[in-house]
Amino acid sequence: xxxxxxxxxxxxxxxxxxxxxxxxxxxxxxxxxxxxxxxxxxxxxxxxxxxxxxxxxxxxxxxxxxxxxxxxxxxxxxxxxxxxxxxxxxxxxxxxxxxxxxxxxxxxxxxxxxxxxxxxxxxxxxxxxxxxxxxxxxxxxxxxxxxxxxxxxxxxxxxxxxxxxxxxxxxxxxxxxxxxxxxxxxxxxxxxxxxxxxxxxxxxxxxxxxxxxxxxxxxxxxxxxxxxxxxxxxxxxxxxxxxxxxxxxxxxxxxxxxxxxxxxxxxxxxxxxxxxxxxxxxxxxxxxxxxxxxxxxxxxxxxxxxxxxxxxxxxxxxxxxxxxxxxxxxxxxxxxxxxxxxxxxxxxxxxxxxxxxxxxxxxxxxxxxxxxxxxxxxxxxxxxxxxxxxxxxxxxxxxxxxxxxxxxxxxxxxxxxxxxxxxxxxxxxxxxxxxxxxxxxxxxx
Amino acid sequence: xxxxxxxxxxxxxxxxxxxxxxxxxxxxxxxxxxxxxxxxxxxxxxxxxxxxxxxxxxxxxxxxxxxxxxxxxxxxxxxxxxxxxxxxxxxxxxxxxxxxxxxxxxxxxxxxxxxxxxxxxxxxxxxxxxxxxxxxxxxxxxxxxxxxxxxxxxxxxxxxxxxxxxxxxxxxxxxxxxxxxxxxxxxxxxxxxxxxxxxxxxxxxxxxxxxxxxxxxxxxxxxxxxxxxxxxxxxxxxxxxxxxxxxxxxxxxxxxxxxxxxxxxxxxxxxxxxxxxxxxxxxxxxxxxxxxxxxxxxxxxxxxxxxxxxxxxxxxxxxxxxxxxxxxxxxxxxxxxxxxxxxxxxxxxxxxxxxxxxxxxxxxxxxxxxxxxxxxxxxxxxxxxxxxxxxxxxxxxxxxxxxxxxxxxxxxxxxxxxxxxxxxxxxxxxxxxx
Numbered sequence: 001x002x003x004x005x006x007x008x009x010x011x012x013x014x015x016x017x018x019x020x021x022x023x024x025x026x027x028x029x030x031x032x033x034x035x036x037x038x039x040x041x042x043x044x045x046x047x048x049x050x051x052x053x054x055x056x057x058x059x060x061x062x063x064x065x066x067x068x069x070x071x072x073x074x075x076x077x078x079x080x081x082x083x084x085x086x087x088x089x090x091x092x093x094x095x096x097x098x099x100x101x102x103x104x105x106x107x108x109x110x111x112x113x114x115x116x117x118x119x120x121x122x123x124x125x126x127x128x129x130x131x132x133x134x135x136x137x138x139x140x141x142x143x144x145x146x147x148x149x150x151x152x153x154x155x156x157x158x159x160x161x162x163x164x165x166x167x168x169x170x171x172x173x174x175x176x177x178x179x180x181x182x183x184x185x186x187x188x189x190x191x192x193x194x195x196x197x198x199x200x201x202x203x204x205x206x207x208x209x210x211x212x213x214x215x216x217x218x219x220x221x222x223x224x225x226x227x228x229x230x231x232x233x234x235x236x237x238x239x240x241x242x243x244x245x246x247x248x249x250x251x252x253x254x255x256x257x258x259x260x261x262x263x264x265x266x267x268x269x270x271x272x273x274x275x276x277x278x279x280x281x282x283x284x285x286x287x288x289x290x291x292x293x294x295x296x297x298x299x300x301x302x303x304x305x306x307x308x309x310x311x312x313x314x315x316x317x318x319x320x321x322x323x324x325x326x327x328x329x330x331x332x333x334x335x336x337x338x339x340x341x342x343x344x345x346x347x348x349x350x351x352x353x354x355x356x357x358x359x360x361x362x363x364x365x366x367x368x369x370x371x372x373x374x375x376x377x378x379x380x381x382x383x384x385x386x387x388x389x390x391x392x393x394x395x396x397x398x399x400x401x402x403x404x405x406x407x408x409x410x411x412x413x414x415x416x417x418x419x420x421x422x423x424x425x426x427x428x429x430x431x432x433x434x435x436x437x438x439x440x441x442x443x444x445x
Numbered sequence: 446x447x448x449x450x451x452x453x454x455x456x457x458x459x460x461x462x463x464x465x466x467x468x469x470x471x472x473x474x475x476x477x478x479x480x481x482x483x484x485x486x487x488x489x490x491x492x493x494x495x496x497x498x499x500x501x502x503x504x505x506x507x508x509x510x511x512x513x514x515x516x517x518x519x520x521x522x523x524x525x526x527x528x529x530x531x532x533x534x535x536x537x538x539x540x541x542x543x544x545x546x547x548x549x550x551x552x553x554x555x556x557x558x559x560x561x562x563x564x565x566x567x568x569x570x571x572x573x574x575x576x577x578x579x580x581x582x583x584x585x586x587x588x589x590x591x592x593x594x595x596x597x598x599x600x601x602x603x604x605x606x607x608x609x610x611x612x613x614x615x616x617x618x619x620x621x622x623x624x625x626x627x628x629x630x631x632x633x634x635x636x637x638x639x640x641x642x643x644x645x646x647x648x649x650x651x652x653x654x655x656x657x658x659x660x661x662x663x664x665x666x667x668x669x670x671x672x673x674x675x676x677x678x679x680x681x682x683x684x685x686x687x688x689x690x691x692x693x694x695x696x697x698x699x700x701x702x703x704x705x706x707x708x709x710x711x712x713x714x715x716x717x718x719x720x721x722x723x724x725x726x727x728x729x730x731x732x733x734x735x736x737x738x739x740x741x742x743x744x745x746x747x748x749x750x751x752x753x754x755x756x757x758x759x760x761x762x763x764x765x766x767x768x769x770x771x772x773x774x775x776x777x778x779x780x781x782x783x784x785x786x787x788x789x790x791x792x793x794x795x796x797x798x799x800x801x802x803x804x805x806x807x808x809x810x811x812x813x814x815x816x817x818x819x820x821x822x823x824x825x826x827x828x829x830x831x832x833x834x835x836x837x838x839x840x841x842x843x844x845x846x847x848x849x850x851x852x853x854x855x856x857x858x859x860x861x862x863x864x865x866x867x868x869x870x871x872x873x874x875x876x877x878x879x
Contacts, residue, residue: 039512042835045795048815067512103792107836 001269003297007343007372008251010272012297018268021295025186026090026116034120037113038067044103049114052101054420054428055082059098063117075125076132078118083157084150084427086126086196087179089119090188092424093284095317126195131202136163138205141441144169144227146214149177150423151413152233153200154430155437160205162438167227168206171213177235178414179423181260184288185268186295213384220386224408229437232389232396232404232411233430236380242280246338255279255289255375262292274373277301278347280335281377283313283421289375290327301327302369306334306352306360313421336366338374346370382415392417402433410437447751448758449744451485451548453725454617454642454702456575458485458548461759462715462743465706465727466490466552466578466621469737471526473536476549480540482737483744486548488645488727491525491580492533494555494565498524498586504665507654509680516734518680520652522665522672524586525554530568538572548725550619554580554592557602559609566614576617579606579641581632582648584625584675594648597623600635607639619704622646622688624681629688630695637701644692645704645727647685649675678730682708686721690770693722700764710739712746719759720766774865781851781858782826782842784808784819790839791817797830797840805829822852 003012013021029037041063049059057078065074078085092098094115102111125132141164145152148170156166174180176193183193201208212218214234223230239254241247251274265271273296279286282305293301303322305312309331312319319329330349337348347369350362382395390397390405395417402410412429414421451461463486464470464479471490479487500523509518526533541549551574555561569577580587581597588595596602603620610618620636622629624647633644651673655664663671685707692698705723709715710731718726731739756762786797786809793815801809808823809830819830831840845851847860867874 036513042794042796044793045799046811046815047795048793103794103835107792 003299004275006275008272008274011269012273012275013269015267015269018296022186022189022268024189025184026119028123029113029116029120034066034071034117037117038063040104041067041112042103048101048103049098049112052097053082054097054422054425055085055088055431056428057081057085057098057118059114062121063112063114066117066121071121071124072130072132074117074121078122079125079132081431082424082427083154083200083431084179084196084423085118086122086199087150087183087188087193088424088427089115089122090192091179091183092422093315093318096315097424126199129199129202131199133161133203135161135204138165139163139441141165141229142167142227143229143231143437143441144223145231145233146223147171147177147233147235147413147415148175148197148208148210149233149235149413149426150179151235151426151430151433152177152231153197154427155231155233155410155412155434156206156430157200157203158431158434159437160201160203162434164205164438164441166206168208169212169214169218169223170208170210171216171234171237173210175208175210177233181263182256182285183263183423184259184292185262186292187288214386215384220388220406220409228408228441230409231402231430231433231437232409232415233413233426234384235414236382238381238383239376240379240381242335242338242376242378244335244337246340246344249338249340249344250342251340251344251372252338252374252376255281255285255377256380258289258375259285259292262296268296271296273298274371275299276370277373277375278369278371279303279375279377281305281375281379282307282311282331283377283379284318286375286377287314287318287322287327289377291322291325293373293375294325294327298373300370302330303327304330304333304335304347304349304369306332307354308332311354333367334360334362335374336362339368344371344374347374380414385415401436402429403436408440447748447756449485449748449751451725451759453548453704454576454619456486456548456550456617457546458725459546460485460740460744460747461719461725462740463487463548463550463704463725463727464732465729466550466580467729467733468521468523469729469732472528472533473540476536476540477543479732479737479740480544480547483740484547484737486550486575486725488550488552488578489533489537489574491552491554491583492530492565492569493525493553493587493592494561495530497527497529500524500527501667503667507652507665507674509654509678516678516730518652518654518676518678519730519733520654520665520674520676521649522585522674525552525580525583530565534568534572537569537574541573541575548576549574550576550578552578552580552621554583554587557591557596557606562606562609563613566610566616570614570616574616576619576642577610577614578619578621578645579610580621580648581606582621582623582646582675584623584649584651585673594623594625597621597632597648598626600631603632604635604639607636607641611640617642619643619645621648621706623648624684624688625651629691630698633692633695633701634697637698643702643704644698645706646692647681647688647707649677650681650684652676677708678734679708679710682714686717689718689723690721690767693764693767694770699767712743712750715743716747716750716762717766719763721770722764722767724759724763776864777862778865778868779859779861779863781845781849783821783824783845784826784828784830784840785843786817786819786830786840787838788816790836792836792839793817794835796833796835800829800833824853 062074062077099111105111179193277293333349410433413426449460466488505523583593587593705718706727
């Protein structure tokens with residue numbers, strides 16, 4: 001173990017330090033804390049928090065159920081709208097959704113802790129692996145779902161609940177999509193994503209085929225032959241490139257790969273990290289990569305974003321969280337060159353200004369950041385879309401019900417426009433597409 | 446600096462805050478510490494005849510909580526002092542000797558026989574105590590033995606015992622009244638007819654604080670059974686205020702000394718009791734919840750408020766609100782108000798809207814962007830929106846000035862006072878004139 005090892009190295013910190021660093025970001029509320037937190041809810045009329053939730057969870061009602069000593073009933077209220085409520089309680093940027101809308105945020109700057117209360121309730125029910133819903137009588141209809149991320153799982157669950165048989169085709173080895181591979185480890189500890197998948201398919205009628213990729217192992221035409229309907233929830237498999245000299249040097253890689261590596265590591269002491277880490281980007285992925293680099297023991301982790309802080313995709317809360325963990329954030333600078341002999345050594349950045357028209361211009365002034373590792377977090381892109389599906393602004397075009405341009409094919413999650421790259425939005429889209437598919441299959445739509 | 450000195454039927458104390466007869470005043474240790482903390486006086490927990498009573502050995506208290514376990518109401522099934530009479534008397538004497546400037550009143554409860562009172566009164570007098578308070582209030586345990594509220598519920602007994610005491614002691618006699626009665630004025634009148642110097646009220650209210658839904662037993666529960674206990678604390682304050690006011694404005698008892706009791710938690714509560722006619726106040730639940738130190742805030746708060754308002758002595762505030770307590774029939778029906786929502790203070794919770802739309806007069810409008818406004822043409826000024834709003838001062842009532850047109854009724858607001866007794870809808874209003 002040596003914190004000061006040059007280059008990219010594992011075991012910068014002891015196993016104990018790593019365990020502490022990667023423990024739960026927000027520890028669960030205990031009964032007393034939950035009771036006090038729930039007592040703060042005003043039970044607003046037509047509640048703004050619910051309106052701010054992409055899945056429209058009846059938040060005042062579930063909090064009232066917690067307050068009256070019925071956390072499992074609260075969980076049922078949550079799951080009725082959002083079957084991924086357990087994960088959302090952990091990863092939702094509540095500070096820009098329900099908690100931002102909470103009237104007590106306006107009143108006192110201290111919203112009701114909706115996210116943590118949601119976790120309290122959902123943990124309670126999931127803790128005993130109780131599945132709150134029962135499946136309707138089998139309909140004989142079969143639906144294929146491509147991708148087992150939040151959109152695919154939410155869609156599959158709602159279809160299964162209605163009595164349809166669902167097969168999920170998952171390209172990777174484990175189900176869960178970004179819940180399993182894309183979320184910072186300290187936001188979802190102790191294998192929660194897999195536990196959640198196991199709990200969710202407890203409804204019955206869902207088969208998950210992992211290691212089966214659309215385009216490689218199965219085609220959309222195959223699926224349309226075998227199934228009555230198809231839902232595409234494949235996410236964004238590609239990563240945007242920087243397009244600057246030196247991008248192919250060793251040590252430069254997509255941030256999502258680093259994040260996945262940490263999530264999949266059996267032992268965090270085996271995950272190598274640079275002594276000097278640079279992350280290019282301004283969204284949640286950039287934050288998650290930089291923060292986890294620090295937590296693994298990087299001496300310096302710097303996020304560089306090309307526009308001003310107000311344009312960053314990461315919320316102020318997340319940026320403060322990163323700053324508290326020692327991450328530096330540099331704004332209004334863009335990478336212009338990556339330097340190094342055999343591998344990355346430093347990155348040259350140019351300061352930028354944004355014109356009143358929103359165009360980005362370099363100022364000509366540059367600076368160098370030493371770097372052993374550079375993570376690209378400038379967005380992912382859609383790849384592997386089957387033919388016949390219309391694309392709009394780089395994403396699958398869908399209507400309000402999630403229908404694509406192709407008959408019997410629906411889509412949702414990050415692969416559709418407009419996607420917000422949020423678990424909760426993907427969940428809502430998967431759920432709503434399932435309702436549309438159900439109407440189609442039963443002739444009600 | 447306001448003068449908080451209190452002279453209650455000749456019993457002097459440096460401030461009007463006394464601890465009520467209850468567990469906090471059960472023994473010397475507590476009372477000394479209370480005086481050290483600044484309490485102006487105590488009413489020593491009720492003495493009875495030997496052999497001492499016994500208490501249950503299970504829970505004596507039950508509670509009603511608000512959010513965050515705020516103790517709104519407390520109930521108890523404790524009886525009077527369970528210590529030997531001689532021990533209590535010895536301690537009372539010692540404390541009074543060391544704290545001559547504080548009020549020390551002794552609460553008493555003995556069987557409803559003159560001899561019993563004749564026996565105990567000289568013993569109390571010998572301690573140097575300042576006065577006695579007759580416990581005609583306890584609603585549990587003792588009442589089943591013909592004491593406590595069993596006496597307080599029968600005005601004739603109240604009068605009789607008060608008279609015995611006055612005839613057998615030189616000490617001032619305060620009669621503590623039970624609220625477990627239909628009309629508090631009757632026992633109050635009886636007490637004064639019997640010669641009592643003052644009344645104190647309220648004692649606790651018969652209550653069951655809850656039911657255990659696993660054992661189906663009332664709480665507090667002793668071995669699977671429960672009984673009604675005496676309820677007190679902030680939840681009972683409105684009941685106590687009304688009863689104090691009823692006595693303060695009754696023709697027969699108007700101006701008679703009252704010691705106000707019932708949920709007093711802050712200086713403001715105390716000031717309210719005094720405004721309704723109490724000339725001293727007694728506190729129990731607040732001390733049992735927070736400890737003796739709360740009296741510091743009570744003293745400072747009352748003093749600051751009196752200074753701010755220019756009230757020099759307690760006499761300047763005692764009874765000040767009594768003339769404004771009236772019967773419903775005399776309320777001015779020409780007084781028209783409308784709710785007004787301060788948009789700068791509004792946090793857009795919509796509780797006013799839900800309350801008005803679902804349960805009242807559909808007089809609040811809600812816009813798409815959650816701006817809540819009062820529909821004057823529907824608003825009857827019921828005040829429910831004010832009461833359910835989480836933000837103090839956000840919704841207020843505006844008084845319409847004479848000459849304005851009330852959009853609800855279309856009538857011009859009159860500056861004239863007019864009440865039910867003369868209202869055309871009152872079948873009795875025309876009697877004697879038509």
